[in-house]
Amino acid sequence: MLYLSRSDIAAVGGDAAELYVDALNAGLIAHAEGKTVQPLKPYLRVAGKQGHIADRIIAMPAHVGDPGLSGIKWIGSKHDNPAERGRERASAVIVLNDPASNYPVAVLEGSLISAWRTAGVTCLAARHLAREGFTDVALVGCGVIGSTQITALLQQFGSIERVHLHDQRPEAARALADRVGREHPSVEARVAETAEDAVRAGDLVVPCTVTSEPYIAFDWLKRGALLCNVSIMDVHKEVFLKADKVVVDDWEQSNREKKIINQLVLEGSFSRGQLHAELGEILAGARPGRTEDDEIIVLNPMGMAVEDIACAGAVYERARERGVGTWLDLY
């Protein structure tokens, strides 16, 4: 098997948006066309319902493409890893399997791929669902996922003029603002005192917190905004009910585990019929993206194993072509 560490992955372009945007476009279209297999992901929560929402290990298996690749991401998370252990919240490994024999062919460090594929989904969504030429991005939660979102968006969209950054730890927002200022001197990176202040300024709004308490109200959103609901629990239910279009990555994955869409379905106020589309249907051209400048659109990206396996597959192919990584004996 080929083992790819985080630095191997970075060495083949796994620390920049381009590889992910291309791999995700193909993977999400394959998903929309029924060419993927993706069982629902089980959550291992040792402390059960008493535990923090972000304390868990998730198993995310999928098969993508024909003959394609199979694989699984096994992603652990402890909300207090940064504060208590000086480590990133999430850690992961991805195993890829050859679908002919189902033997493992590669093991990859998974949290770099996970952060970049999440940012890649936002970039693809912004291509189709954000107002053309959008200038202002609002980020709430400036940890690993949030900062990768900003890095990827600035790589992909030259139209961005300002980023509005808020974190309940102001030092995290300041550190990201300083980095954006150094790397993109023409972009104004502003620390926002409150989440509301940031969100009200955004054409593209991206919450990346670890909250379980909704705080984003519908009237905070500008006309024409796209909200990519990366951390899932930040928006009040009314946002889904009042938005002009609600898009998900996968309906079955969104409608479970008492997440907000699932709560709305259980209450009888939202259904599959009210959903505008799954993102892959828009990428495949089967459903329209944004059609009006002033629509408010919400994307609820639960995060899919199909995305991880499509992206890990692209990294693996590049690493093989370029002779990067360490070969390990299975026996």
Ligand SMILES: NC(=O)c1ccc[n+]([C@@H]2O[C@H](COP(=O)([O-])OP(=O)(O)OC[C@H]3O[C@@H](n4cnc5c(N)ncnc54)[C@H](O)[C@@H]3O)[C@@H](O)[C@H]2O)c1
């Ligand atoms: N949808 C997806 O596909 C996907 C993929 C990966 C991660 N995520 C989610 O992204 C989130 C962020 O992950 P991370 O690894 O960056 O975590 P992290 O712990 O590194 O960063 C979270 C940041 O949010 C801040 N924060 C927490 N609650 C806040 C609040 N209420 N208001 C303002 N700031 C707040 C924290 O201070 C921290 O800086 C997690 O919830 C994770 O589950 C989603």
